[in-house]
Amino acid sequence: MMLPYLITIPLFGAFALPIVSLAGRKARELWAILVSALTLGVATEVFRTVWKSGEVMVYTLGAESPLGQGVDFPIRIVWEVDLLGAIVALMIAFIAFVAILYSTEYMRHDTGLEKYYALILLLEVGMLGIAITGDLFNFYVFLEIMSIASYALVAFRNDTWEGIEAGIKYMFAGSLASAFILLGIALLYGQYGTLTMAYLAKQIAANPTFTAKVALGLIAGGLLFKSGAVPVHMWLADAHPAAPSSISAMLSGLVIKIGGTYALARLAFSVYGMGINLRTLGWIIIFFACLTLIVGNAMAIVQTDMKRLFAFSSVGQIGYILLGIGIGLAAYGSDVGEVALAGAIYHTVNHALMKALLFLVAGAVIHQLGTKNLNELSGIARKMPVTSFAFLVGAAAIIGLPPLNGFASKWLIYESSALFNPFLAAIAVIGTAFCTAAYIRVLFTFFGRPSEKVMNAKEPGKAMLVPMMILVLAIILMGLFPWAISEKVMIPAAKMLENVGTYVSAVLGGA
Amino acid sequence: MNVLYATLGFIAVYAYVSFASLLWGGIDRKLVARMQRRMGPPLLQPFYDFLKLVGKESIIPRNANKFFELAPVLALATSIALLAYTPLGFEPLFGTKGDVILFIYLLTLIGFLRVLGAVSSGSPYAQIGAQREMIILVSREAPMMLGLFTVLWRLNEFGVTKPFSMGTFYEHNIWELGTPLSFIGTLILLFVFLVWLASEIEVGYFDIPEAETELAEGTMAEYSGRHLALFELANAIKAFVSASLVVAIFLPWGISPYLGLSGTEGMIVDLLFHTLKVFAVLFVSMSVFRAVTGRLRITQAVNLFWTRLLPASIVGALLLAIDAMGVIA
Numbered sequence: 135m136m137l138p139y140l141i142t143i144p145l146f147g148a149f150a151l152p153i154v155s156l157a158g159r160k161a162r163e164l165w166a167i168l169v170s171a172l173t174l175g176v177a178t179e180v181f182r183t184v185w186k187s188g189e190v191m192v193y194t195l196g197a198e199s200p201l202g203q204g205v206d207f208p209i210r211i212v213w214e215v216d217l218l219g220a221i222v223a224l225m226i227a228f229i230a231f232v233a234i235l236y237s238t239e240y241m242r243h244d245t246g247l248e249k250y251y252a253l254i255l256l257l258e259v260g261m262l263g264i265a266i267t268g269d270l271f272n273f274y275v276f277l278e279i280m281s282i283a284s285y286a287l288v289a290f291r292n293d294t295w296e297g298i299e300a301g302i303k304y305m306f307a308g309s310l311a312s313a314f315i316l317l318g319i320a321l322l323y324g325q326y327g328t329l330t331m332a333y334l335a336k337q338i339a340a341n342p343t344f345t346a347k348v349a350l351g352l353i354a355g356g357l358l359f360k361s362g363a364v365p366v367h368m369w370l371a372d373a374h375p376a377a378p379s380s381i382s383a384m385l386s387g388l389v390i391k392i393g394g395t396y397a398l399a400r401l402a403f404s405v406y407g408m409g410i411n412l413r414t415l416g417w418i419i420i421f422f423a424c425l426t427l428i429v430g431n432a433m434a435i436v437q438t439d440m441k442r443l444f445a446f447s448s449v450g451q452i453g454y455i456l457l458g459i460g461i462g463l464a465a466y467g468s469d470v471g472e473v474a475l476a477g478a479i480y481h482t483v484n485h486a487l488m489k490a491l492l493f494l495v496a497g498a499v500i501h502q503l504g505t506k507n508l509n510e511l512s513g514i515a516r517k518m519p520v521t522s523f524a525f526l527v528g529a530a531a532i533i534g535l536p537p538l539n540g541f542a543s544k545w546l547i548y549e550s551s552a553l554f555n556p557f558l559a560a561i562a563v564i565g566t567a568f569c570t571a572a573y574i575r576v577l578f579t580f581f582g583r584p585s586e587k588v589m590n591a592k593e594p595g596k597a598m599l600v601p602m603m604i605l606v607l608a609i610i611l612m613g614l615f616p617w618a619i620s621e622k623v624m625i626p627a628a629k630m631l632e633n634v635g636t637y638v639s640a641v642l643g644g645a
Numbered sequence: 646m647n648v649l650y651a652t653l654g655f656i657a658v659y660a661y662v663s664f665a666s667l668l669w670g671g672i673d674r675k676l677v678a679r680m681q682r683r684m685g686p687p688l689l690q691p692f693y694d695f696l697k698l699v700g701k702e703s704i705i706p707r708n709a710n711k712f713f714e715l716a717p718v719l720a721l722a723t724s725i726a727l728l729a730y731t732p733l734g735f736e737p738l739f740g741t742k743g744d745v746i747l748f749i750y751l752l753t754l755i756g757f758l759r760v761l762g763a764v765s766s767g768s769p770y771a772q773i774g775a776q777r778e779m780i781i782l783v784s785r786e787a788p789m790m791l792g793l794f795t796v797l798w799r800l801n802e803f804g805v806t807k808p809f810s811m812g813t814f815y816e817h818n819i820w821e822l823g824t825p826l827s828f829i830g831t832l833i834l835l836f837v838f839l840v841w842l843a844s845e846i847e848v849g850y851f852d853i854p855e856a857e858t859e860l861a862e863g864t865m866a867e868y869s870g871r872h873l874a875l876f877e878l879a880n881a882i883k884a885f886v887s888a889s890l891v892v893a894i895f896l897p898w899g900i901s902p903y904l905g906l907s908g909t910e911g912m913i914v915d916l917l918f919h920t921l922k923v924f925a926v927l928f929v930s931m932s933v934f935r936a937v938t939g940r941l942r943i944t945q946a947v948n949l950f951w952t953r954l955l956p957a958s959i960v961g962a963l964l965l966a967i968d969a970m971g972v973i974a
Contacts, residue, residue, distance in 0.1 A: 515710035515765065522710070536750060574779075583708055583767040 136179045137193045137213060140223060140262050144173050148255035155248035163238045166251040170231040173258065177220075177227035184220040188626065190640035191215040192268070200330070200641050208330040212641055214268030217627040218479060222396050223265040225483050228608075229387045229490050230258040232601040237380040239597035240497055244378070250290060257283040257384060261392040268641060270319050270329040270405075277315065277393055281308050281360070284389055288377045300376035304369045311359035311366075318352035321345050331405050332641035335634060338409030350406055350415075354398060361394020363456060364425040367449045371433075374445035375506070379497025382441060386448040387490035391482050395455045399478070399631065402463055407634035416464025423460050424561045427453030431568035435575070440506040441496050443572060444489065447532065450569055451485045454478075457562060458547045461554050466632065470553045475628035477546030480620060484531070484539045484612065491528040491605040495521055498594045498602070503587065508576060513584030517591040522580050524602040529573040531609050534566065539609050542616030546624075651738050658733060659725055665920050666881035667691040672924065673932050680936045691881070695874050703870025708767025716762025717868070717875035720755050724882040727751040731886045732893035734919030735912050736812035744810045745797060748890070749790060752845075755883050756782045759864050759876065766867035774863020777943050778854035781844060784950035785851075788958035789841045792834040795962040796894055799827070799969060814893040822968065830964030831895070837958045838891045842930040846884040849934040850941045850949070884931070888923045891930075896922050 147169030155162040184191050193213040194200040202209035215223070234254060241247055260280025267273045285308065289301025323329055325345040326337040338346050362370040370390065374382045402415055430449030437443035458478025465471030498521045499514060500506050515522035531538035534545070544566070552559035593599065612619060630636065670691035678685025705713060729739040730748045737744065756778060763775035794809075796819050801808050803817040819831050844851040855863045868876060900918045901911035941949065 513708070513710070513767065515712060516708065516767070519711045522712075536747065577761070578764050578775075581710060581712060581761060581764045582772065583769070 135193060136176050136183070137191060137215065137266065139176045140173065140180060140227075140266060141259060143176060144169055144255045144259045144262065147173075148252045148259065151252040151255065152248055155251075159247070162248060162251060166234050166255065167231075167238070169255060170227070170234045170258065173262070174224075174227040174231045177224045177262075180215060181220040181224040184215055184217055185623065185626075188217075188630075190630070190636055191220075192640050199643075201643070206642075207328060208333050208641055211272050212268040212330060212332070213266045214332065214637070214641060215266045216630045216637060217623070218396070218399070218631050219265045221479065221483060221623065221627055222392060223262055225486050226258060226261045226265060226388055226392065229384060229486055230254070230261075232490065232494075232604055233380040233384050236383075236494055236497070236598055236601040237378075239595050240380055240501055241378060244291065246290075250287070253283045253287050253290075254381070254384070257287065257389070261388055264392050264397060268331050270322065270331055270334065272329075273331075273397070274312075274316055274319055277360075277397070278312060280389060280393055281312055284373075284381075284385060287381045288373045288385070290378055290381065291376075294376070296372075296376040300369075300372040304373045307359065307366070307369050311356040313356075314352045314359075315356035318349040318356070321349040321352070325349070330641065331400075332638045335405050335408060335638050336642065338406060342409040346406070346409060350401070350410065353401060354415075354418075357394055357398045357401070358422060359394075360390065361398065361452050361456070362390045362426075362449050363394075363422045363452060364429045364449070365422075367426070367430065370449060371442055371445045374448065374493075375439055375441035379441070379493050379500060382444075382496070383490040383493035386445065386493055387486040390448065390452060391455065391486065395452065395459060395478070395482065398456075399459050399462075399475075402459070403631050404634060404637045407632075412463045412466045416460045416462070416466070419456055419460035420464060420558065421460075423453050423456035424558065425453075426450065426456060427561060427565035428568070431565045431572065434572040435568055437572075438508050440499065440508050440511070440576065441493070443508070443576065444492050444496060447492075447569060447572060448485075448489055450565055451481070451489070451532070453565060454544065454547050454562065455481050455485070457551060457558065461547075461550055461558070462628070462632070465550075465554055470550050472625065472628050472632065473546055474550035474554065475631060476620060476624040477543055477550060479627050479631075480543035480546060480624040481540075484543045484609075487605055487608050487612070488528045488531040488540060491524060491602060491609065492532070494598070494602050494605065495525045495528060498598050501598070502591045502594055505587070508579050510585060510587055512579055512582045513588050514579075514591065515581045516584045517588055518593050520593055520599055521602070524606050525580060526577065527606045527609055529577055531613070533570045533573055537610075537613050539612035539616065541613065542620055546620065655729055655738050658728055658738065661916070662728055662733070662882055662885055663878060665923075666885035667695065667878070669885065669924055669927060670881055673927065673935075676928065676932045677936045680932075691877075695877060698869075698874035698877065699871050701870040703872050706766055706768060706867050709867070710765050710767075712765040713762060713867070714872065716758050716765065717872045717879070720758040720762070720879040721875045721882075723751055723754050723758060724879040724886070727755070727886050728882070730811060731889050732811045732814055732897075733889060734899055734915035734917075736815055737810075740807070740810050740812045742807040742810050745793065746809075748811060749786070749793070752883070752887065753782065753786060755879060762868070762876075763864035763866075768867045770866040771864055774854045774866065778864055780943060780947060781847075781851065781853060781950075784947050785841055785844045785954075788837050788950065788954045791955070791958045791962050792837050793890075793894070795965050796831075796834065799965050802969070811893065814897040815899070818897045819894065824968050826964050826968040830961045830968065833957055833961035833964065835891075835895050837954055837961060838894065839926075839930050840954055842887050842891055842926070843934050844946075844950075845887040846880070846931060848931050849938040851946060852935075852940045853943050853946055884927065885923060888926045888930070889919070891926050892919060892922045896926075 154165040195211045197210055200208035200210050200212045260276050263276030285305040288304050289297045291297040325343055326334055328334050359366040374386055430446050430453055434443050434446035455478045458474045462471045462475030531540040534540040548559055548562055551562055671688040675685040730737045730744050760775045760778050763771040797809050800813050800817050805813040805816050843849055899915040901914045906914055
């Protein structure tokens with residue numbers, strides 16, 4: 135059972151880091167890389183186990199069985215990993231590893247790096263915890279670990295005005311959202327007297343009350359904030375440009391999905407899946423998804439700041455994921471719903487890869503040129519061909535061009551939304567058109583006539599190029615076998631998520 | 646084994662289409678010259694041009710980046726890949742259901758690679774040409790896609806084996822519907838496609854991105870030597886492929902059944918017949934159009950696409966759709 139190590143290794147790594155960094159900069163960097171690499175190994179193993187067996191992996195903290203002695207309900211914290219959780223955990227560990235590798239060179243000019251690496255490992259712990267937990271309060275704790283680490287990391291460069299400004303904005307609004315989530319959890323506990331997701335699902339199914347719906351509203355509202363859905367996306371557009379680029383890559387690639395869409399899907403399917411009218415919930419999510427798609431992508435076109443553009447594009451892509459989840463809920467139990475859900479899961483992974491790549495590219499540009507204003511960046515391709523190539527791949531993947539991975543996931547979402555309701559497919563296509571326009575604009579800037587400023591630029595070092603190339607490779611490889619991945623991994627993951635019964639009985643053992 | 650044969654066939658098709666498309670270039674120049682009472686170059690002039698360009702030194706501008714040299718290669722590669730999905734009198738070699746989207750994508754990608762190559766040159770002339778090409782690219786595909794998808798959707802009611810693939814045109818064609826409404830709709834779409842074809846190969850009204858007299862060759866301003874040769878070949882193939890699409894939709898009949906031929910001989914005869922039809926379509930859309938019309942301004946061209954051609958395409962598609970509903974018998 136490798137599951138506990140998924141948390142203990144990075145947690146130990148983070149706590150040991152202040153001591154390790156007494157031995158100097160090299161030791162600190164090596165330690166961070168080693169810890170994240172080990173975590174990646176464990177995540178791979180967990181994913182392999184769950185994928186091979188096709189069963190939900192359950193781990194109880196402190197005892198053999200989650201059930202209390204002599205009672206038939208769970209009293210302990212359980213960790214519960216289905217295929218979706220395993221995919222997400224693998225994705226987190228991979229992107230975190232790449233981002234840490236990248237940081238070693240990217241963050242070299244900053245001070246206070248022992249705190250930086252400790253925080254980035256804590257961020258990883260928080261996200262992994264959300265991915266694997268089966269307990270609602272435990273989920274909240276991990277959500278806060280993740281959120282607080284990301285507040286601190288957004289404001290990490292506290293000698294810049296924008297870091298502090300974005301950090302405060304993110305923290306104030308984010309704390310409010312977390313409070314909503316906590317309030318929702320408190321309501322649920324008051325009503326049903328349990329915090330275990332599986333047992334709660336059973337209780338809600340047996341006795342769906344108004345309180346449960348209020349709690350769902352509160353929690354879903356908080357989670358939509360964390361995912362950057364449209365009425366509450368404003369923090370994201372500030373936080374991503376202000377954070378160091380390795381952190382932007384993790385924020386945009388992971389945090390908004392783990393703390394947002396993944397948690398929303400987990401809550402909607404695994405906790406409320408049997409208790410409420412999923413069709414209504416689905417349409418509510420679809421409504422926000424459409425708003426997010428249009429506003430996010432449209433706002434991306436008008437940006438002149440490269441990282442802000444990527445941040446708005448992240449908002450737009452979250453719209454696709456939410457659309458997939460929404461259709462998966464609204465068309466629950468049908469083939470269309472399953473395909474939409476698989477598309478959403480697939481797009482989550484794909485977008486994590488490509489947005490991480492794009493932010494790493496942005497980081498390389500900022501690191502080498504000191505500006506992220508697109509008007510000053512004309513003709514980078516002349517002096518930084520590898521970085522520009524990485525950007526080309528990332529942009530083509532995010533638009534969804536066939537030989538790359540973005541195509542298959544977007545296709546699944548288009549196809550299912552067209553079958554579900556052609557109007558939604560039209561909105562999705564409009565969103566993609568905006569997205570294409572935004573990225574082609576950047577592409578023209580990159581490939582155009584070199585400006586004065588650019589002429590002195592050169593490629594960043596290996597520690598920054600290698601992570602980018604790893605991601606490029608992953609994008610291309612995943613793009614070559616899209617239908618195999620979709621058939622073998624994403625569809626089973628969607629099926630497992632839809633099948634609430636197994637999720638519940640994995641903990642309660644048929645009780 | 647099957648894959649091997651398909652690959653060999655693919656190479657043969659590529660060789661043939663390169664030859665035929667360059668040959669058409671010569672015929673076209675001869676025809677246009679005759680229309681203006683000139684002698685014109687010899688029929689094989691494009692081959693001499695191509696060989697000469699290949700032999701010349703290729704000059705890379707100082708401000709150009711890596712993609713400047715890569716773009717022509719990728720453009721030619723894309724146009725070759727496109728041949729695998731092009732109907733050439735018989736079903737495309739690697740055709741499968743839904744390959745229409747791939748076809749449109751690759752066709753658009755060639756234009757996009759031209760744009761990217763031009764932008765990469767760092768020359769302001771090429772930049773302006775690239776912007777124009779991009780605008781035209783965005784404008785011209787909408788009417789074509791609408792028409793193409795409508796026709797393919799109507800063909801589905803015949804019960805085709807691979808829906809939305811290029812091969813369906815050889816199982817059934819749109820004229821078989823036979824109703825007056827569908828006939829009118831199809832004629833409107835034929836007009837739309839002929840104009841689209843002219844804009845795809847950028848002649849007559851739509852010679853805007855290259856605009857020799859105005860922009861000094863626009864997108865191709867900085868290309869020389871073998872890089873230009875690659876682009877020229879890619880463009881010739883693209884013209885052939887675009888015309889093949891029009892031929893496949895509107896004139897898909899083969900002659901091999903009448904001659905009692907099948908198998909490889911049948912394919913070759915159909916390919917030759919298809920080439921004739923392509924030349925005929927190109928004669929209308931390219932040679933005549935080029936000889937009798939001048940260039941439009943970019944704003945006029947965009948207007949033409951969105952206020953004339955797209956509505957025409959919508960009307961044609963609606964007529965076909967109303968026909969499918971059977972409201973008017």
